[in-house]
Amino acid sequence: MILAVDTSLGTAVALIDSDGQVRADACSPDPLGHAEVIGTLLERTVSDIGDGVITHVVAGMGPGPFTGLRIGIATARAFAIGRGIPVVPVPSHFAAALSILEAEAPEARFAIVTDARRREVAISVFDGVDADGIPNLVEPTVLVPRSGADARLDGIHQIEVATLDAGALARVGMLAARAGRELTGVEPIYLRQPDVTIPGAPKRVS
Amino acid sequence: MNEPLALEPLVLGIETSCDETGIGIVRGRTLLSNTIASSMDEHARYGGVVPEVAARAHLEALQPTIDAALAEAQVSLHDLDAIAVTSGPGLAGALMVGVGAAKGLAVSLNKPLYAVNHLVGHIAADIVTPESEPLEYPTIALLVSGGHTSLLHVRDLTTDVELLGETIDDAAGEAFDKVARLLSLPYPGGPEIDRAADSSPSGAGDPKAIRFPRGLSKATDMAKHRYDFSFSGLKTAVARWVEREEDAGRALSASQRADVAASFREAVVDVLVTKALAACADRGVPRLLLGGGVIANKRLREVAIQRAEAAGVTVRIPPLSLCTDNGAMIAALAADLIASGRRPSTLAFGADSTLPVTEIQVAERVETQGSAA
Ligand SMILES: [Zn+2]
Numbered sequence: 001m002i003l004a005v006d007t008s009l010g011t012a013v014a015l016i017d018s019d020g021q022v023r024a025d026a027c028s029p030d031p032l033g034h035a036e037v038i039g040t041l042l043e044r045t046v047s048d049i050g051d052g053v054i055t056h057v058v059a060g061m062g063p064g065p066f067t068g069l070r071i072g073i074a075t076a077r078a079f080a081i082g083r084g085i086p087v088v089p090v091p092s093h094f095a096a097a098l099s100i101l102e103a104e105a106p107e108a109r110f111a112i113v114t115d116a117r118r119r120e121v122a123i124s125v126f127d128g129v130d131a132d133g134i135p136n137l138v139e140p141t142v143l144v145p146r147s148g149a150d151a152r153l154d155g156i157h158q159i160e161v162a163t164l165d166a167g168a169l170a171r172v173g174m175l176a177a178r179a180g181r182e183l184t185g186v187e188p189i190y191l192r193q194p195d196v197t198i199p200g201a202p203k204r205v206s
Numbered sequence: 207m208n209e210p211l212a213l214e215p216l217v218l219g220i221e222t223s224c225d226e227t228g229i230g231i232v233r234g235r236t237l238l239s240n241t242i243a244s245s246m247d248e249h250a251r252y253g254g255v256v257p258e259v260a261a262r263a264h265l266e267a268l269q270p271t272i273d274a275a276l277a278e279a280q281v282s283l284h285d286l287d288a289i290a291v292t293s294g295p296g297l298a299g300a301l302m303v304g305v306g307a308a309k310g311l312a313v314s315l316n317k318p319l320y321a322v323n324h325l326v327g328h329i330a331a332d333i334v335t336p337e338s339e340p341l342e343y344p345t346i347a348l349l350v351s352g353g354h355t356s357l358l359h360v361r362d363l364t365t366d367v368e369l370l371g372e373t374i375d376d377a378a379g380e381a382f383d384k385v386a387r388l389l390s391l392p393y394p395g396g397p398e399i400d401r402a403a404d405s406s407p408s409g410a411g412d413p414k415a416i417r418f419p420r421g422l423s424k425a426t427d428m429a430k431h432r433y434d435f436s437f438s439g440l441k442t443a444v445a446r447w448v449e450r451e452e453d454a455g456r457a458l459s460a461s462q463r464a465d466v467a468a469s470f471r472e473a474v475v476d477v478l479v480t481k482a483l484a485a486c487a488d489r490g491v492p493r494l495l496l497g498g499g500v501i502a503n504k505r506l507r508e509v510a511i512q513r514a515e516a517a518g519v520t521v522r523i524p525p526l527s528l529c530t531d532n533g534a535m536i537a538a539l540a541a542d543l544i545a546s547g548r549r550p551s552t553l554a555f556g557a558d559s560t561l562p563v564t565e566i567q568v569a570e571r572v573e574t575q576g577s578a579a
Contacts, residue, residue, distance in 0.1 A: 005310075035302045039309030039319075039553030046313060066258065067299040070265050074306035077265075081272055082283055082314025188265070194258035198251055202388050205445040 001052045002177075003079065004170035005042065006060025007034040007072030008092040009114060013045045014166035015054070020174065022167040023049065029163050034071040042075060055085055058173030060092040060164065062189040063114065063122040063141060069188055088173040091184050093124035095169035096161045097135035101128070102168070109138065111153050113160040121146050122191060125156060132179040134172060143191045215287035215544045218275070218311075219537025222304030223296025223324045224353045225249060225260045227267035229275040230534025232541050237334040238279035240527055240534040243267035250393045254383055255352065257297045264303040275533070286317055288550065290540030293321040293568040294561030296353065301557035309553055318550035320540035321568040323561055324531075325349055326367055328497035329360055330539035331528040341522070344491050346370075348482040350506075351498035351531070352379030352394070355478075357433045357485055358563060360495070363539070364546045369563045370485050371433025374422070378474055379500045381437035385444050385470050389463055396503055403468035403505070408461035411468030418443050418473040423480070432488075433481055437474065444470050475506045479513050486519045495522045499530040543567055 001023060006012045011034045014025035026041040046054065059076035062069045080087045093112045100110065109127045116122045124141040144152050176183050214234030221228035227243040245263030249255050276283065291308030294301055305321070312319035328349045332341045347358040355373040360366070376384070379396060386395025391402060403411045421436030422428070444466060451458055458466070482494055494514055501507065501523060514521045528535060548567060555569035 033556070035305045036554055036556040038306060039313060042309065042313045043553055067261065067302060070261060070299070071302050071306035074265055074268060074303045075310035077269055078272075078307040078310030079314040081269060082311050186266075188262075190262075194256055194262070196252050196256045196259065199253045199387070202384075202445065204449060205442050206449050 001049065001054050002056045002058060002170045002174050003046065003054050004058035004060070004166045004173060005072045005076040006092055006095065006164050006166050006169050007038065007068050008060050008062045008064030008164060009161070010163050011037050011041055011072065012164050012166035012169070013041045014170050015045050015049065016167055016170040016174065020171045023052070025167055027163065027166065032068070034068045038071060038075050042079070054083060056088050056173060056177055057085060058088045058090050058170050060095065060169050061089045061184050062092055063116060063191050064092060065117055066190060073188055088177050089182070089184050089186060090169055090173045090176060091124070091141065091189055092164055092169065093141060094135050094137070094172045094183060095164055095166070097124070097126040098168040098172050099165045100159055101135060106157065108157060110157045110159055113149065113158050116143050116191070119146050120144065121149055123149060123153065132175050132181065134175050134179070134183070141189065141191070213545060215541050216281060216285055217288045217290050217537040217541045217544070218286050219290040219533040219535070219540060220304045220308050221292045221324070221327070221531055221533040221536045222264045222300050223292050223294070224300060224531055225255045225263070226531040227264045227271050228531055228533035228536070229271045230532055230537045231275055231279040231281060232334050232534060232537040234541055234545065235333050235538065237336060237534055238281065239275045240532050241271050241275040241278060242530070242532055243271045246394060253387055253393050254380065257299050260297060261299040261303055264300055268303070268307055283315055286315065288318045288320055288540060288544060290320040290322055290536045292324045292327065292536050293555055294324060294558035296324055296559060298557050298559040301559065305555070305557050319553065320543055321551040321555045322536055322539045322543070323563060323566050325354065325356055325358070325563050326363065326566045327535040327539045329358070329363055329367070329495060330542065331497055331524045331532070331535035332495055332522055333363070333542065334534055334538040335524045335528060341495070342493060344489070345493040345495050346482060346485045346489065346491050347495040347497060348478060349498040350378045350478060350500035352383065353377055354498065355435045356563065357482060359485065359489055359491070364543050364548065364566060367563050367566060371431065371435065371481070373435040373437065374431070375436050375438040376441065378435070378437060378478065381441050381474060382500070384441045388445050388448050389466065396500060399467045399471055400503060400505070402463055403471050406460045406464035408464060411464030411466070413468040413472035415465035416447060416469040418469055420473055420477045423477055433485055435477065435481065440470065440473055471503070471505055475509045478506065479510050482510070483513060483517050483519060486517065492519050493522070494519050497524065497529050501529045502526050549573065
C-alpha cells in the first residue's frame with residue numbers, strides 16, 4: 001500500500017492498494033489549518049488497514065503557499081522515518097493532472113492552475129500521459145500574474161483546482177516508483193525566493 | 207496507546223521554534239542525546255533570523271538530525287515511549303514544520319504525543335543536566351535569547367509556571383544583534399559584542415564609560431513594568447552616541463568601540479540581573495535559574511553570580527548546549543509530564559506563536575470513560 005500526503009492546497013491524505021484503488025482517504029478543503037488537522041486525517045487514514053503494509057509515502061511537493069506546503073512534507077517524511085520506508089516526492093500538479101486525465105481523458109493540452117497568492121497563479125501544462133502512465137508535463141511549472149495567465153496560455157484549456165485528490169497523488173507516486181523515476185527533487189517546489197533583503201547601513205536615529 | 211507508561215519514559219523531543227532544529231532524546235531525567243542543526247549561518251547576511259529561511263532549513267534538517275540523535279542515544283524509534291514537540295511560542299512557520307513532523311512520527315509509530323511550551327522547556331533543560339542536584343522549587347527563571355526575554359516564577363515545572371514579565375519590544379539577543387550592526391560587527395551580535403568589549407587592541411572596554419539607559423527601570427516605569435524589559439530605547443541611545451561621534455567627523459577609535467560595546471553590554475546585563483533579583487526578593491524565592499542562548503554571554507553569567515551571591519540567591523545555569531534552543535529540553539519536559547501522570551495531547555493542536563507560559567502542555571486529551579488511567 002502507498003500513503004500520500006499533500007498540503008499544497010487543503011490537507012489531503014490517502015492510502016491506495018497496489019492496484020491503485022483507494023483504501024482510505026481523508027481531507028480538509030481548508031486552505032489554512034494544515035498543522036491542526038493533519039494528524040487526525042493521517043490517523044484516520046492509516047488506522048484500519050488490517051495486515052496491510054505501507055511500502056512508500058508520497059509527498060506532494062507543491063507548488064503551494066510555503067508554510068502550509070511544508071507541513072505535509074514534514075509529516076510525510078516523519079511518517080516514512082517511523083516506518084523505515086522511502087519517500088516519493090511528487091509535484092502536486094501531477095496529481096491534479098492525473099485526476100483530470102482519469103476523469104475526462106482530454107485530447108488536447110491542458111493547464112493545471114493553482115492560486116499562488118499575491119495575485120499570482122502557478123501553471124503547469126500537461127499533454128496526455130507518457131509511456132509510464134504519468135501525466136506528461138510539457139512545460140516547466142511557472143508563476144505568472146493571474147491577469148497574465150490567459151495571454152501566457154494562449155488558448156490552452158485552463159483547469160483551476162482548489163483541492164487535491166491524494167489518491168491520484170498516490171497513484172502518480174506509485175507509477176514513478178515502479179518506473180524508477182524522480183519527478184522532482186527533495187526541495188519543495190517553492191517558485192519564489194524567501195522575502196528578504198540584505199540590510200544596508202543602519203538607518204539614522206537622530 | 208493506553209498502555210501504562212514507564213516511570214522513566216524514553217522520549218524524543220522535536221524543537222523548531224526559531225533557527226535551531228533540535229532533536230533530543232531522554233530517558234526520564236537522563237539525557238541520551240541533544241542533536242542540533244542550526245541555520246544561523248544562513249541568517250548572517252540578513253543580520254537576523256529570517257523566518258522563511260529558518261522554516262526551509264528545518265524541513266531539510268529534520269531527517270539527518272533525527273538519525274543523528276537516534277544514533278547517539280543508541281536507541282531505535284520503536285523503543286520510544288512518547289514523542290514531544292514544541293507547540294509555541296516561536297516563529298509560526300518554523301514551529302509548524304516540527305508539529306507536522308511530530309504528528310507524522312507519532313501516528314507512524316503509534317506512540318503518544320506531547321505538545322509542550324517552549325519557554326517551560328527552557329526550565330526543563332535544568333533537570334536533564336548531567337550530574338546536577340535536583341531542581342528545587344519554587345525558583346525564579348530568567349530566559350534570555352534572540353527570540354524571548356522572560357522572567358518566570360516556577361512553583362512546579364509541570365503544573366505551575368507564572369509569567370512575571372517579558373520584553374515589550376526587542377528580545378535581549380536582538381538588541382545585541384542590532385548594536386553589533388551599529389558597530390559594523392557581524393551577526394550573531396552577542397559573541398561579537400563580547401569580543402569587542404573584552405579584547406579590543408586597546409584593551410578591555412570600560413563598562414562605565416558611557417551611561418546608557420536601563421529600560422523600564424525608572425520609578426514611574428517600575429509601577430507598571432516592574433518585571434518587564436525594553437531594549438529598543440537602549441539600542442537607539444547607542445545609535446545616537448555613534449552618530450554624534452561620526453557627525454563630529456570622528457571615526458570611532460578601537461578603544462571607543464570597546465567602551466561602547468562594554469557599556470551597552472553592561473546596561474543589558476544590569477537590567478536583566480536587577481529585575482531577576484528583584485523578583486527573587488519580592489517573591490521570597492532564593493533561587494534563580496538562567497536559560498536561553500544569551501546566557502552564553504560571560505559577563506551576564508559573572509554579574510548574575512556575583513550579585514546573586516550578595517543577595518543570598520543561588521544561581522543555576524545549565525550547560526550552554528542545553529541553554530540554547532534544543533530538543534532535549536522538550537523531551538525532558540514531556541518526560542516529567544508523563545511521570546506526573548499527564549495524558550498525551552490530542553492530534554488536533556497547531557502551532558501557537560504566542561502560547562502563554564501558563565499552558566505548559568497543549569491539548570491534553572480528556573479522559574474518556576473506561577480508558578485505562
Ligand atoms: Zn528559546
